[in-house]
Amino acid sequence: MAGVSHIVVDWGTSSFRLWALDRAGAVLAERRSPQGLAASGAEGFETVLESHLAALALPESVPVMMCGMVGSRAGWVEAAYVATPAGLDGLTEKAAHVPSARRLIRILPGIAQRGAAGADVMRGEETQLLPLIRDGFKGLACLPGTHSKWVRVEGGEVSGFATFMTGELFHLLRSASILVPAVEGAAMVDPASDAFAQGVKDGLAAPEMLGNQLFRLRAAWLLEGEGPQAALARLSGLLLGTELAGAARFGGRGPVALIASGPAAALYQVALALAGVADITTHDAEECVRAGLHAAAVTAFRLERTCA
Amino acid sequence: MAGVSHIVVDWGTSSFRLWALDRAGAVLAERRSPQGLAASGAEGFETVLESHLAALALPESVPVMMCGMVGSRAGWVEAAYVATPAGLDGLTEKAAHVPSARRLIRILPGIAQRGAAGADVMRGEETQLLPLIRDGFKGLACLPGTHSKWVRVEGGEVSGFATFMTGELFHLLRSASILVPAVEGAAMVDPASDAFAQGVKDGLAAPEMLGNQLFRLRAAWLLEGEGPQAALARLSGLLLGTELAGAARFGGRGPVALIASGPAAALYQVALALAGVADITTHDAEECVRAGLHAAAVTAFRLERTCA
Known part of the structure; x- marks a missing residue:
C-alpha cells in the first residue's frame, strides 16, 4: 500500500x-x-x-x-x-x-x-x-x-x-440489581422520551437522593406497573442527571465539548441542555x-x- | 409447652x-x-x-x-x-x-x-x-x-x-464492579476507622460526586496503593454519607430512632454523629x-x- x-x-x-x-x-x-x-x-x-x-x-x-x-x-x-x-x-x-x-x-x-x-x-x-x-x-x-x-x-x-462511574452503575443496576424485573426486556433508551428527561431532572434536582430514586423505580413497577422502557429511560436519566450535578460542581456551566459516539452523544446532548449548558459542541x-x-x-x- | x-x-x-x-x-x-x-x-x-x-x-x-x-x-x-x-x-x-x-x-x-x-x-x-x-x-x-x-x-x-438502595449498592460495588481489586480480601468495615469517617464526610459534603468518589477508590488503589481495608471502609462510608445527605433532605436533623442489629448499628451511629444528628436512640x-x-x-x- x-x-x-x-x-x-x-x-x-x-x-x-x-x-x-x-x-x-x-x-x-x-x-x-x-x-x-x-x-x-x-x-x-x-x-x-x-x-x-x-x-x-x-x-x-x-x-x-x-x-x-x-x-x-x-x-x-x-x-x-x-x-x-x-x-x-x-x-x-x-x-x-x-x-x-x-x-x-x-x-x-x-x-x-x-x-x-x-x-x-x-x-x-x-x-x-x-x-x-x-x-x-x-x-x-x-x-x-x-x-x-x-x-x-x-x-x-x-x-x-x-x-464518574455512571456507565458501570447503569450496567450493574440494569443487569444485577433488584431493578432487573422493572427494566427487563427494554430496548435502547430513547433520548427524546419524557421518562429520560424526568430522570435527568430528578437527578439534577436532588443528586443526594439517588439511592432513593433508584429504589422508587422498583416501587413504580410494583405499585403502578411502570413499563420497562420508561423505567430504563428513567434509570439512565437519573444517573446522567446526578453526574451532571457533580460536573457542575467540578467545572461550572461554561462551554462543554462533548466527545462521544453512538447513543451516548444524543443522551448527553439532551441531558446537558436540561442542565442549562448552552454552549455545547459535539465531536465524534x-x-x-x-x-x-x-x-x-x-x-x-x-x-x-x-x-x- | x-x-x-x-x-x-x-x-x-x-x-x-x-x-x-x-x-x-x-x-x-x-x-x-x-x-x-x-x-x-x-x-x-x-x-x-x-x-x-x-x-x-x-x-x-x-x-x-x-x-x-x-x-x-x-x-x-x-x-x-x-x-x-x-x-x-x-x-x-x-x-x-x-x-x-x-x-x-x-x-x-x-x-x-x-x-x-x-x-x-x-x-x-x-x-x-x-x-x-x-x-x-x-x-x-x-x-x-x-x-x-x-x-x-x-x-x-x-x-x-x-x-435508599445503600446496602445493595455496597454489595454490587464490592463484589461485581471495577472496585473489586481495590477492596478484595478486606474484612468487615471498622466503624471506628479514619477511612470510614472520611468516606462519610465526603459523602455528606458532596453527595452529587458519588459516582466520582467511587472511581477515586480505584484510582487511590492504582496510584497510591491504598489497602483493601481502608478502601472498603471508605466505600461503606461514602454510601452511608450520601444516604444521610438525602435523609437530611427528607426529614431534617431531629430525633432519630435507629432500628438496627449487627454491624449496621455501630456504622450508622458513627455516621449519624458525623452528620450532626445529636438525638439518637438505638433499638435492636x-x-x-x-x-x-x-x-x-x-x-x-x-x-x-x-x-x-
Whole structure:
C-alpha cells in the first residue's frame, strides 16, 4: 500500500482499531476487530498487530502509534501515567517504546491526577482530547462511557479531571440489581422520551437522593406497573442527571465539548441542555482518537527521525 | 409447652424466625432457620411452619402472627400493601388470612406510599416500627439494610418514608464492579476507622460526586496503593454519607430512632454523629420485630376471639 506515513491504533479492553494514515492524517485503510486486551494477551500483542499490518501489505518501516489499555500494566508495555497538567508534548515524550525488531512502535501514556484534587486516572481519553488541545479549546470536555470523564482543558493542557462511574452503575443496576424485573426486556433508551428527561431532572434536582430514586423505580413497577422502557429511560436519566450535578460542581456551566459516539452523544446532548449548558459542541470520539494519534505520531516520529 | 398465648414469625427472603410468646410477650421458645422464601416455597409454607410448631409440641389452637416477605406476591398468601398514613390498627385489620384447617394464621401487610411523595414500599419494617408507634415516638426512624428505610413517625402512624438502595449498592460495588481489586480480601468495615469517617464526610459534603468518589477508590488503589481495608471502609462510608445527605433532605436533623442489629448499628451511629444528628436512640431490630408482632397478635386475636 502506497502513501502510508504511519499507523495509528486505539487498543482497548474489548476492541482493536487500526488506521493507516498519510502525512496529512487522511485514512488510507483501516482494520477493526474484537481483539481487545484479554483476547490479544493470550495470542501475543505483536502477533495480533503484525497480522493486521500484513493484511494491509505494509512495509516494516512504517511506524506505529498506539493508545489505550494496551499501555496499562495488563497490556503490552506499560506506559506510565503522566501527571497533570499534561499536553501533547508531554504525552508524546513519555510514550512507551515497544521492543520490536521490525519497526518503531510507541504507546501513549495515560494521565494521572494526584493530591488535593483527588486521585484519578485516564487512559485512552487523553488522546481523544489532543485535537481540542491543538485547536486552542478552553473549557470542559465531557467524554461519556463506562467511566465518564469530565476534563478541564486550558492553556494547551489537561489541568484537571474527574471520572464518574455512571456507565458501570447503569450496567450493574440494569443487569444485577433488584431493578432487573422493572427494566427487563427494554430496548435502547430513547433520548427524546419524557421518562429520560424526568430522570435527568430528578437527578439534577436532588443528586443526594439517588439511592432513593433508584429504589422508587422498583416501587413504580410494583405499585403502578411502570413499563420497562420508561423505567430504563428513567434509570439512565437519573444517573446522567446526578453526574451532571457533580460536573457542575467540578467545572461550572461554561462551554462543554462533548466527545462521544453512538447513543451516548444524543443522551448527553439532551441531558446537558436540561442542565442549562448552552454552549455545547459535539465531536465524534473515533475521529478524535484518530486525529489525536495522528498528532502524536507526527510529533514523535518527526522528532525521532530528525534526531536519528 | 404450657403458657403459650400465640406464635409470632418474621419470615423473610432468606431467613425464618419464630417465637412462642406468653400473654405479656415474653419469649418461651424460639426457632431459627435459613428457610427463607426460596427454600420454603418449594417445600410448602404450611409444611415448614407446622414442622417448627410440632418441634415445640404446640397445640393446634395457638394462633400465629407473621410479617415479612411471606406476605408478598411470591409468598404464602399476599397481604396487600396498606397506604400511608398507617398505624397498628390499620395494619392489623388488613392482615391477610391464611387458609388453614389447623389454626388462625395472619400475615401483616406492608405499607405503600403513592402520589407526590413518590412511590415507595416496605414489607417487614412496618412491624419493627410498631413498638415505637405504641410508645408515642415522634421523629424519624432509620432502619439500615439492603434497602435502608427512613420513616417519618407521628401521631401514632407512619406518615411517609423513603427507601435508599445503600446496602445493595455496597454489595454490587464490592463484589461485581471495577472496585473489586481495590477492596478484595478486606474484612468487615471498622466503624471506628479514619477511612470510614472520611468516606462519610465526603459523602455528606458532596453527595452529587458519588459516582466520582467511587472511581477515586480505584484510582487511590492504582496510584497510591491504598489497602483493601481502608478502601472498603471508605466505600461503606461514602454510601452511608450520601444516604444521610438525602435523609437530611427528607426529614431534617431531629430525633432519630435507629432500628438496627449487627454491624449496621455501630456504622450508622458513627455516621449519624458525623452528620450532626445529636438525638439518637438505638433499638435492636429483632426485639422490635418481635414486640411489633406481639402487639399485632394481641390486637388481632383478642378482637377475633371477642367477635367469635
